[in-house]
Amino acid sequence: MSLYADFRKDLSFIEKELERSVDSSSPVIRQASLLLLRAGGKRIRPIFVILSSKFGEYSMENVAKVAVSLELIHMASLVHDDVIDDSDFRRGFETVKARWNNRIAMYTGDYIFSRALVSIGEIEMPAVHQLLAETMLEICKGEIIQFEYQQKTDQTFRDYLRRIKRKTALLLSSSCELGALVSHASPDVVGKLKRFGYFAGMAFQIVDDILDITSTDEKLGKPAGSDLLNGHLTLPTLYIKDDPEFQPFLYRSFDGSLTEEERSRMLTYIRESGAIEKSQQVSDMYLRKAIAEVESLPDNEAKKSLLQIADFLGKRKF
């Protein structure tokens, strides 16, 4: 991605560190972990760590430890999420639970999680560990709450925003905060980067939820509309959940009886309902807030990159 050109060297170092971190003595775990790494992903968390660190005393060694840890925590959570969602494919690749079984997915996720703590364990800064521990617990709490909301239609916009905060925005916010903390940036800068990560994360997740409706099965690597099929109302569907013409689709998605042809009609219906545009406006609002935080930061190359990334997050099509 040309967007990453300015820090390709740092990213490539982190990529190698990621591979080294999961070089397990168990052939199955090693294979599973490498498959996950090679399936790619946007590496948005490591990028946020790198860029935030550039507002203090940049040390590649410390940055890599934090970035590797955050990306591994994200990866571990995806492996376990695939067990919860009973997903056979992610980003077009077979999931660990599909290739081996649920238990191997549990152990692989737990192994990756342990390697994340080994990586960050070398950083002897209490605030770093306390922040990461709280973040992880909040993310997990978010998943438990998401479970409570599964297949529930009496949800509010606030419920949704709270959910995506925990699901995505918190880890991105913490990526920025941790990057700034390990480089000993000033408290004012740490706060701005933390808020940038939070607002960008909210926008990122809303766009993700939009793409689940507007993109194709092929590009998503899973069926479009998967959120609904898994019982999750997202921002676009919250706008039309009370629409009498949409409700039969909604209930059939939730009870698993939606046919392929109905799924296609449902996606068209949502796309044409105006819900996508309204959702995009909310995402844009968060992006504007993210950009405002970055604009108040000291001028440097990282600031330019953060602005470019914020712009990309709002417009991305994958």
Add this chain to the structure above:
Amino acid sequence: MDRQTINRYIQNYISEVERSIQEPILNRDLGKMPLDEAKAFFLLLPMLNNEEWTSEMNISAIAVGAVHAAFDMHDRVDILDATSKEQQLMVLSGDHFSGIHYRLLSSLPDFQLITSMSEMIGHINETKTNLLMEDNDGIELLIDSMISIESGCIVEFQNRYGLTRYSEIAETALGLIWFFKKLMKDPAVEQVWAGNRIKKTAVEDAISILTSRLQNHLAEAGFLTPFLRQEIHRFATPLLGKPI
């Protein structure tokens, strides 16, 4: 120290772990997490033997309990079908308990223990994976694997606080308990290792080897009170001599 006092210490510890890991939705839907009394006993053994036990050690010990709870939860996830709500919550529950262990160690903060405990957790998951996926023909490898799974985190704790003289006893006894449970087809053990290829003769051999090893360790453990040595024997060999 008498048996009642030991049990009280164990129950107090278990209550502390339960308080630390409790989460309202998980408690409501999954109920109380059963915590292993034998593991609690071997973790607390140095304290029961009047070793210095600081508040920091107590927090670390609770963190070890949270890790054990996380392991137990994830071991209960069905190999093939985890689509029920209960199973899905078990996944999240284990993750939550893992997070609690990290939060406790971060609160000290004990960077050394965060790293060494995480190394051990990784190793235990590798060992479990190998046991599930590969033939387990070599008896020594099987014994080492089960010892590592059952006692690895307790040994890490003991290493951290200079209590290594208790490690061989904890390793041997907890390994032995596992093989007894396996031999008796304990439902919890059977569920975790359903489909594994551990032979009954290997289990019997392991029990024989570990029983003899434990007797030797206890004979050499002059630092333990005679009563604690008896209690160790009681915890580790509850089924010895009973018809199978």
